[in-house]
Amino acid sequence: MKLRFGVTAAEKKAWIVFFILLGLTAAVLIISAGLGQRFIPPxxxxxxxxxxxxxxxxxxxxxxxxPRILTALCAGVCLAAAGAILQGLVRNPLASPDIIGITGGAAVAVVLLMMFFSDRSSSLTISLSWLPAAAFIGASAVGLIVYLLAYKNGASTFRLVLIGIGFSMSAQAMTTLLMIKGPIYRASQANVYITGSVYGSNWQHVKIAVILSVILLFICFIALKNMNIQVLGEDIAAGAGSAVQRNRFFLLLLSTALTGCAVSVAGxxxxxxxxxxxxxxxxxxxxxxxxxPASALIGxxxxxxxxxxGRxxxxxxxxxxxxxxxxIGAPYFIYLLYKTRNS
Structure with missing residues (x-):
């Protein structure tokens, strides 16, 4: 249904939801900035x-x-955007970076970096800018391996999810092994990291997170058409003139980059x-x-x-x-499994 000036009812609703989410995010940001050992009124x-x-x-x-507020915002935005891309890419509501192994690959790479390049005070002996690089390499390596193993006359979405879950379990085992074998002062640091925390974030973390988030989200909005076509299915996408496998690989790479950005600063x-x-x-x-954009704000x-x-x-x-x-997420995942059991 078209409203005045060519705006549909769905588009109007989307804009209203967007501004409500934006307002909620701003409100929660102000509340968060005031909370702590010394309370500051909004x-x-x-x-x-x-x-x-x-x-x-x-x-x-x-x-x-x-610093921790902005780091949390960037991590949430990147993880949510990566999840939205993956769910459309594999046309599976259960897909997300942590479930199909991409987050785990990034975590293994960063924990390895922590194990080899930190001192007894748990401080990194190399620049923080190496963390996003390590996370991206780890996430991309797992994403590429999963894609190649799932490829047989085209990458099967079912195989992508199945193989990804296997790699996710393997990554968890690898991070646990690294923590057991490593010195205790490094293991404790890695344990907080793999649980997921923005504690100890500083402006250097923020600088890295904001720059990467802005660049990657800009690329996401350029690729919106490809995302919408992928949701239609392989046959329809190919019929519409889309290079299905090339676009699928590009979107997988984009989701791994978003995941790497989030994992590097927030675990x-x-x-x-x-x-x-x-x-x-x-x-x-x-x-x-x-x-x-709605997913990013909700994330x-x-x-x-x-x-x-948490604090x-x-x-x-x-x-x-x-x-x-x-x-919250584990029961929600079980609910989705139950809901889609016959799909």
């Missing part, structure tokens, strides 16, 4: 953002709280890539022009909310954000 947080806050508020918010925060696209699809439909909200709960529920002890996303 209006004082807003004043600080506009340069009218006190020096103490500015120090607390800009030096200690904003393996599970189930965000599974839940966010599902929630977004219920709100705005399956067209990627609306689905991708940001999930990780940021999980981080707030306030059991204060002064901090619980990694990945624990809470898994607590």
């Amino acid at each position: 209006w004082d947080v807003a004043k600080t953002f506009f340069g009218a806050g006190s020096k103490l508020d500015e120090l607390m918010i800009m030096s200690f709280r904003m 393996t925060i599970g189930f965000v890539g599974l839940m966010a696209p599902h929630i977004a699809r219920r709100l705005v439909g399956s067209s990627y022009g609306a689905l991708l 940001a909200l999930l990780v940021l909310t999980a981080d707030i709960v 306030t529920l059991f204060a002064p002890v901090e619980v990694p954000a990945g624990v809470f996303t898994a607590a």
Whole structure:
């Protein structure tokens, strides 16, 4: 149904949902910036953002709280976007970077880097910029191997998921082995990392995460047409003139890059890539022009909310954000398995 100025009812609904999600994200960001050992009221947080806050508020918010908030936002956005791409790519609602092994591959690479290039204080002896590189290499290696093993006269979506789950289990075993064999001070650092946490994030993490997120999301929006065509199925996509296998490989590579970006700064925060696209699809439909930004904002909200709960529920002890996303995501995954058991 067309409304005035050629805007459909679905498009109008998508815009409304987008602005609501944007407002919710901004509200949660302000609340998160005010929470901590020293509570800062939301209006004082807003004043600080506009340069009218006190020096103490500015120090607390800009030096200690904003880096982890922005890191959580970037991680959530990247994981959700990667999940949305993968679910459309394999046309399977159970697909996500952590379930088909891409997150695990990135985690193995980063834990290896931590094991070999950190000192007794658990500080890296190399530049932080190597973490995204290692995560991307690990994620891409697993993604490529899974794709090649699933390829037989074209990459079967069913084989992609099945082989990916096997690699996910293998990656978990590898990270556990590295932690057991490595020194205790490195194992403890790696354990927090593979659980998924933005604790200890600094502005260098933010710089890396924001730059990579912006570049990768820009590429995502350029590739929207290819994403929509892939959802139609291989035969229809080929009939529409799409280079199916080339586009499928490109989208798989794009999802691994997004996953690598998230894992490098926040660890393996599970189930965000599974839940966010599902929630977004219920709100705005399956067209990627609306689905991708909605998924990204929902992913940001999930990780940021999980981080707030993790650092306030059991204060002064901090619980990694990945624990809470898994607590919600695991039952949701079981629900999806039950719902799609006859599909």
